[in-house]
Amino acid sequence: MHFKNTFLLASALTASTAVARRHGHERRHAHKAEIEEPQLPTVTDAPKIEDRAVGDIVTATIDGVLETWINEWSGQVAAESSSSSSSTIVVPTTTAAAVPEFTATPSQVESTVTPVPTSSTSGGSWYEVPSSGSYSSSGFGGQSKSKTTGLLDWDYVGNVGIPWGSNIIQVDEADANQYKHVMRFEGSETEPWTVVFWNTYGPDGKMDGFWKPNAALSFTLEKGEVKYVAVDDNSQGGWAAAPGEDIPTTNFGQYAATWGEFDMSSEKNEYYSGWDVSCIIAELNGLDIQGMRICNHMGGDCSYIGKGLVGLLSAYTSADQGNDHLAIAQAPGAVRLVVTLDYVE
Template sequence: MQFSKSLMLLATLATGTFAHPAVGRRQATATSAAVSSDWTATPSSGAYSTAGFGSSTSSSGTGVTYEGNVGNPYGSNIIQISSSDASQYKYVAQFTGANTDSWTVAIFNKYGSDGKMDGWYGQACLTFTLAAGETKYVAFDDDSQGGWAAASGSTIPTDSNGGYASTWGEFDFGSTTNNGWSGFDVSAIAAQNADMTVSGMEICDALGGTCSSISPDAATVNNAYTSAETDVGGIGGNIASGPVRLAVTIDYSG
């Protein structure tokens, strides 16, 4: 199983000069005065909070093998935050449960703690339960790539090799190799390749309006990936350098 091209290659974006971010690179932490009750707001000063993140790791590779920031300690580039703090961070996803059941969400880096491209093989950096109608917020550090798998109940189904085999959301936040651009999409590839259930999910750019969605059993696919599009680039959302606010609906029904 490989990530779709829109996430890992961002093929439609203009690739700039490759540069390695220094370990420990940090922006100024936003002050309490910048806090907003609106999670889509951003600090007027342009200084985003890094509270809770570990150090940044150096990037390497190009194209599909590109490895960005996985956090030091591993996984500390992905943290759960409160709704009141969400506006202070640069890259934020709001997760909302849509229907009647509790769901499990597992968020992972593209690269695992072993330095291999296997982060979705049981190496979630953050796992949480989302009750029906509940909303939770997650912040991502600069140059983070990966995805989240979601499934009804308390576990994520896996394929014969142990990889998460449910509907995924895929992300690339502030890609160093693409001049700070970000990207996202919904993907049913892992579930379909494992002959597992395709559940519904929608991701929308709350600042720009672009959405990617799949309804249950992939009955309706909008700007998203099924196994037939594995090698197609450009599907999903592509966002120019700057803050990102993704509204994620788990158990999306279309």
């Protein structure tokens, strides 16, 4: 999901959910926006963030519809927020801009991934589930009440944690199997990488969680290192991952590395979960496209983009804006994912 300033900007309204229609459940993947100008700026790394004044007129093409509204975001993020205020995006109907041409063809054959049978000192492997059927909430903050801020599909605000971001936590391998939604992050074999997580909706209740400096969780993965992340129920958000100490951004401060996106036990979608990989923001801004793969712990239900956009499966590129059939969906229950950074097909 992306919106655009009158300056040349492709920014994102993250893929709040990845529940696919093949399961008969509504998908709110408004993740992808078109860009109006044929020429894109080239940004090599974390460019200077330009000011966007409150009151500026903003235009965007979302799912083929050109939209305008008045900017209300000052660029300043509250230190902590226990509740979110809502804002409504006004969407007039007008003409659509063309989608940039993209020639890569997704693979129709899902790759096979070797399961990761690591052991846990608390009993069982990290991907096993508690025999009691009850999951741990240790380390999470309070659950914020869900709400709908408008009529559009992505106007659903799920759990963002109280305080904001406390619904996404790092956990030890020994405790990982006690949580309902767990992701195992496997670092690059060549260099350290930085990972930054967000909720779709930011600390002030606006759809800007994926803008710097917002971060629900961030960490560095050293070469070959593994870390585990747990996500609370009814959480919609994502992460960006890139080599080095910083995540590249657009000129306006949006995280612009390859994204992973998730929706965990969505109340709106009858507790289905989902995930996908996206390089839309990096691609539209002429930045490096990092490789990333997300599969379940058995090596199935994969979404991936190979490094440099060499290799593609059930993932989003600039040609897929508005496509709601690419992401992976899983029926209600525990989620166990393996995220491979710096993935090369």
